[in-house]
Amino acid sequence: MTFHGVRGSTPCHGPELVGYGGNTSCVSVDIDGEAPIVLDLGTGLRYFGHSRPVDEPFRGTCLVSHLHWDHIQGLPFFTPLLREGSRLTVYAPVQEGGRTAAQIFADSIRPPLFPVDLAVLPGIVDVREIGDSSFAVGSAEVTARSIPHLGATLGYRIDAEHASVAYLSDHQMPLDGSFAATANAKELCRDVDLLIHDAQFTPAEFARKRDWGHCTIEFAMWMAAEAGAKRLALFHHDPTHSDDVLDRLGAVAEACGRSAGIEVFMAREGMTVQLGSS
Ligand SMILES: [Zn+2]
Numbered sequence: 001m002t003f004h005g006v007r008g009s010t011p012c013h014g015p016e017l018v019g020y021g022g023n024t025s026c027v028s029v030d031i032d033g034e035a036p037i038v039l040d041l042g043t044g045l046r047y048f049g050h051s052r053p054v055d056e057p058f059r060g061t062c063l064v065s066h067l068h069w070d071h072i073q074g075l076p077f078f079t080p081l082l083r084e085g086s087r088l089t090v091y092a093p094v095q096e097g098g099r100t101a102a103q104i105f106a107d108s109i110r111p112p113l114f115p116v117d118l119a120v121l122p123g124i125v126d127v128r129e130i131g132d133s134s135f136a137v138g139s140a141e142v143t144a145r146s147i148p149h150l151g152a153t154l155g156y157r158i159d160a161e162h163a164s165v166a167y168l169s170d171h172q173m174p175l176d177g178s179f180a181a182t183a184n185a186k187e188l189c190r191d192v193d194l195l196i197h198d199a200q201f202t203p204a205e206f207a208r209k210r211d212w213g214h215c216t217i218e219f220a221m222w223m224a225a226e227a228g229a230k231r232l233a234l235f236h237h238d239p240t241h242s243d244d245v246l247d248r249l250g251a252v253a254e255a256c257g258r259s260a261g262i263e264v265f266m267a268r269e270g271m272t273v274q275l276g277s278s
């Protein structure tokens with residue numbers, strides 16, 4: 001699997017951010033011989049698109065956690081959709097408020113917000129709403145469960161033949177700063193080979209932004225330990241966290257992880273992680 005965007009909230013840019021990158025949430029999972037599975041459609045999706053063969057239509061599946069900008073903004077810049085015959089199947093959480101996820105994508109990617117309608121692109125974007133559910137994508141089993149954030153949000157787990165990965169990009173921890181998680185969140189992370197988890201805040205930042213829908217690095221570490229995850233990728237970095245800050249936070253987290261028997265690392269744009277054996 002490859003990280004194409006690891007940033008939370010908004011894309012950001014600057015010489016102090018080039019190490020970890022400034023694109024928002026997008027991770028691709030490649031299983032040998034199968035169409036890719038993409039986790040979220042943040043601005044990192046544009047770079048995933050550039051990595052695909054240009055002479056053939058794209059086929060793949062995206063699992064969208066929720067519809068906040070930082071998780072969908074890359075979609076209209078996904079160049080494989082400019083090729084006839086391309087098809088992206090998008091799973092997104094059932095929406096509250098009367099509009100379906102498909103309508104919200106169509107309403108967001110159209111004039112005056114975007115120069116053209118999503119529907120006029122040659123490739124097909126097939127948006128399907130899901131609640132808590134399990135389904136197959138190729139040979140992989142996908143589990144979707146609602147998790148606490150702001151608005152309808154899903155966490156995902158992908159179980160393939162030789163490896164499993166859980167993705168909880170935006171996860172509200174208890175407002176009082178304690179460590180506890182829902183049965184859904186624990187189920188997604190249970191004994192997983194790699195947990196990709198929200199790591200937006202330091203404890204001091206969380207104290208000022210308790211109800212913003214996120215958690216601390218310490219909470220992500222607790223979640224991994226509690227669930228028996230083997231590796232933890234700290235993800236959805238705050239846009240104000242420079243490379244120096246992330247290096248410093250990462251060194252502490254990695255050391256703590258080592259003493260707890262968990263391999264912890266800071267997700268970084270462009271990083272590829274091999275899972276399982278093939
Ligand atoms: Zn987010």
Ligand SMILES: [Zn+2]
Nearest residue numbers: 066068149170
């Ligand atoms: Zn969000």
